[in-house]
Amino acid sequence: MGVGGKSRDLKGGKKKWVGGRRKRITRRLFFLLGSEGVCRWNRVAMRLEKCWFCSSTIYPGHGIQFVRNDARIFRFCRSKCHKNFKMKRNPRKVKWTKAYRRLHGKDMTEDTTFEFERKRNRPERYDRNLAESTLMAIKKIDKVRTTREARHIEKRFKGKKAKEYKEAKKELDQSISLIKAPEELLINGQDTVPIKVDICQPQSEDDNRLMEE
Amino acid sequence: MGGKCPHRKVKKRRLSHKTARRTKFLLKGDDAVYDELKKPEENREALPVDEDLPGMGQYYCLHCDRYFSNVSVRDEHFKTKRHKKRVKLMMGPAPHTQLDAELAAGMGMPDNGPKLMSM
Numbered sequence: 001m002g003v004g005g006k007s008r009d010l011k012g013g014k015k016k017w018v019g020g021r022r023k024r025i026t027r028r029l030f031f032l033l034g035s036e037g038v039c040r041w042n043r044v045a046m047r048l049e050k051c052w053f054c055s056s057t058i059y060p061g062h063g064i065q066f067v068r069n070d071a072r073i074f075r076f077c078r079s080k081c082h083k084n085f086k087m088k089r090n091p092r093k094v095k096w097t098k099a100y101r102r103l104h105g106k107d108m109t110e111d112t113t114f115e116f117e118r119k120r121n122r123p124e125r126y127d128r129n130l131a132e133s134t135l136m137a138i139k140k141i142d143k144v145r146t147t148r149e150a151r152h153i154e155k156r157f158k159g160k161k162a163k164e165y166k167e168a169k170k171e172l173d174q175s176i177s178l179i180k181a182p183e184e185l186l187i188n189g190q191d192t193v194p195i196k197v198d199i200c201q202p203q204s205e206d207d208n209r210l211m212e213e
Numbered sequence: 214m215g216g217k218c219p220h221r222k223v224k225k226r227r228l229s230h231k232t233a234r235r236t237k238f239l240l241k242g243d244d245a246v247y248d249e250l251k252k253p254e255e256n257r258e259a260l261p262v263d264e265d266l267p268g269m270g271q272y273y274c275l276h277c278d279r280y281f282s283n284v285s286v287r288d289e290h291f292k293t294k295r296h297k298k299r300v301k302l303m304m305g306p307a308p309h310t311q312l313d314a315e316l317a318a319g320m321g322m323p324d325n326g327p328k329l330m331s332m
Contacts, residue, residue, distance in 0.1 A: 052311055055318035070245060074311070088243075091309050098317040099309060115321045122326035145319075 047119075053081035053091050055098035108152045113145040241278040244308040250275060276300050 049058045052074045064082055066074045076082040091099040101107045218229045263270035272281040276299045281287040290296055
């Protein structure tokens with residue numbers, strides 16, 4: 001891989017061979033996904049890949065990728081994700097990943113804006129007009145998506161507020177007797193109504209002292 | 214899990230954890246095992262005879278990707294907690310894949326274009 005000065009961008013690359021029983025040798029090859037490296041070999045436009053673990057975008061020159069001996073590729077955006085993979089953690093059970101957030105209704109799941117970005121496995125003939133309009137559309141779609149996401153989050157919070165209010169009301173209804181005796185409530189002709197409770201303030205202490213004197 | 218190292222004198226460092234780690238790397242990934250289990254029973258290849266493996270590679274646990282020396286040991290393994298946990302895991306939803314990661318990131322299904330060969 002490294003010939004002359006060109007190996008600079010691949011300096012983090014290392015080959016790791018894990019030997020063992022002959023037939024089941026697991027060959028693991030880690031290398032940095034260098035932008036130049038991709039260009040040199042394939043002569044195609046670079047792709048913005050998604051991290052296997054956290055689903056964030058991996059820009060050229062970032063992250064690390066692991067090719068398993070059945071030729072399956074695992075890409076990671078940073079060492080955090082790589083380490084978590086090596087620990088055999090399940091991204092669906094780790095709270096900070098997109099997979100978890102999706103699965104538990106934290107993020108927007110169904111939206112028309114999700115249909116635009118896809119992996120297109122076919123060559124597209126370059127068309128200046130198309131490229132221009134696409135670049136325009138990207139900005140617009142991004143804006144639409146962010147506003148929708150913000151709305152989704154707002155909706156989620158709204159539900160929580162109502163829930164908290166409900167819970168607080170229930171607690172008040174059930175344990176009002178801790179503060180006020182039930183008989184007193186009946187005298188007033190009220191069953192379960194919030195009562196203003198006087199809190200001892202420093203002023204009253206002063207009054208007591210005055211009284212004693 | 215660590216095995217014994219005969220030449221180590223220091224009491225603390227008598228056990229080596231290398232062997233334990235080695236088997237960890239040799240194990241198949243969850244998704245590979247899941248795919249293997251998904252295949253119908255008839256399509257599975259017969260276990261090849263391999264003298265390097267325990268029991269000539271004839272006593273194999275698909276779920277845990279392990280070879281055993283004979284039938285009784287394998288059946289004993291089927292009763293263990295570790296195996297049962299593994300079976301439960303494999304009965305559940307399919308393991309996480311790159312496609313899942315991409316869908317979670319807000320991408321659509323991959324677009325391969327129209328089929329070029331008419332079947």
